[in-house]
Amino acid sequence: MGCAPEHISWFADIGLSDRLHVGGKGASLGELQRAGIAVPPGFVVRTQAFEQFLQTLERESPVRALVEALRPEDLDAITTCSQVVRSRLEEGVLPPQVLEEISRAHAALCQANSVPVAVRSSATTEDAADASFAGLQDTYLWVNSVAETLRKVRSCWASLYSVESISYRRKRAFPEAGVAMAVVIQAMVDPRTAGVMFTRSPTTGDPSVITIEGAWGLGSAVVGGEVTPDRWVLGKITGEISERDVSDKAIKHVPRASGGTERIPVEEGLRRIPCMSDEELQSLRTIARTVERHYGHAQDIEWAVDHAGAILLLQSRPETVWSAKEPVPVARAADNPLSHVMSIFGGRR
Numbered sequence: 001m002g003c004a005p006e007h008i009s010w011f012a013d014i015g016l017s018d019r020l021h022v023g024g025k026g027a028s029l030g031e032l033q034r035a036g037i038a039v040p041p042g043f044v045v046r047t048q049a050f051e052q053f054l055q056t057l058e059r060e061s062p063v064r065a066l067v068e069a070l071r072p073e074d075l076d077a078i079t080t081c082s083q084v085v086r087s088r089l090e091e092g093v094l095p096p097q098v099l100e101e102i103s104r105a106h107a108a109l110c111q112a113n114s115v116p117v118a119v120r121s122s123a124t125t126e127d128a129a130d131a132s133f134a135g136l137q138d139t140y141l142w143v144n145s146v147a148e149t150l151r152k153v154r155s156c157w158a159s160l161y162s163v164e165s166i167s168y169r170r171k172r173a174f175p176e177a178g179v180a181m182a183v184v185i186q187a188m189v190d191p192r193t194a195g196v197m198f199t200r201s202p203t204t205g206d207p208s209v210i211t212i213e214g215a216w217g218l219g220s221a222v223v224g225g226e227v228t229p230d231r232w233v234l235g236k237i238t239g240e241i242s243e244r245d246v247s248d249k250a251i252k253h254v255p256r257a258s259g260g261t262e263r264i265p266v267e268e269g270l271r272r273i274p275c276m277s278d279e280e281l282q283s284l285r286t287i288a289r290t291v292e293r294h295y296g297h298a299q300d301i302e303w304a305v306d307h308a309g310a311i312l313l314l315q316s317r318p319e320t321v322w323s324a325k326e327p328v329p330v331a332r333a334a335d336n337p338l339s340h341v342m343s344i345f346g347g348r349r
Helices: 016-034 047-058 064-068 074-092 096-110 144-157 165-172 278-295 339-346
Strands: 008-010 044-045 117-123 139-143 179-187 193-199 210-217 230-235 241-245 251-256 263-267 299-306 311-318
Touching: 008 016, 008 096, 016 044, 016 047, 016 179, 016 278, 016 311, 044 117, 047 096, 047 144, 047 179, 064 074, 064 096, 064 165, 074 144, 074 230, 096 144, 096 179, 096 210, 144 179, 144 339, 179 210, 193 278, 210 278, 230 278, 230 339, 278 299, 278 311
Parallel strands: none
Antiparallel strands: 008 044, 044 179, 117 139, 117 179, 193 210, 193 299, 210 230, 230 241, 251 263, 299 311
16 A cells, blocks of 8 residues: 555545645635535645645745745736746646655546546635635636646646735735645536525625525636626525525536536526525525534635535635624723613713
8 A cells, every 4th residue: 555645635634723734725625524514525735745846946946035035016026926936836847756646646536537626726825714815826627637637736836926926925924934835636516506605794794694696507607707696695593585686697617528617608598597496595504504603603605516406515714804894892891890880870860
């Protein structure tokens, strides 16, 4: 069997406590699986692989020091640095052990390459409660071969040095030594319907409701804003559906046989009907409550329903917008709990 892999972790073996080594997305997927939530199977290329790869590049010339020397307001210099660093990472040669471990895990996951995968960036600084890097790194869907998977791993690492990502870090003075990238490699779901849900209202912050948004096909159309999704608001406890907004869903994202995805028109008979049944919405509500209870705070969740009707979660991250606006007490607690009462009656003389 050989030695245990140093650079690969399967979802079943990781959780939130491993975030420094598997990134926010990888840690969350492992944690969801531990909590009994269905997720597509997969593994994480740990940050050790990124660190080893980066060390080989830095023997030739600096990467992190080059980024850390940038001024946050100098967009031209950031753009030039991004182009140079990304090219070096995308064209770099993987260390032999990293190459072997990824290839072996890919074969185990994909059953001799018959299963396409998603290759998803999982930065150590993303999905934190105090800093959201979501959307600043790359994800690749429907990757069909191990060779292409290895290329996409390097592309994910390179996306850590996109203009947006570098700018975000420089403006917040994140030390580059603490920034690393893990990569999730996960069996693809070919969904009938996919979308997002929030365990508190994204518009009002109401924690007593769950908001669900969905559309036909892959969730990338919803997350990327290319389609106006159907939208429902459900009571978190009662399950009552207080709002229903069924949109005209003109397009959807679907897998392309050669790899990747494509945008196609939705069949006329499906465009204006709900993409989820009430029963499925209630199942999503139950899952959302379970996830929120497990994590202990509001969540922003990506989900998919396959053609057999099974619901799978693709990601869960802390909700950051309204959680940062939690109201503070209007008055400081008194040392003497009777003083408030006494002050009220004292003012009625």
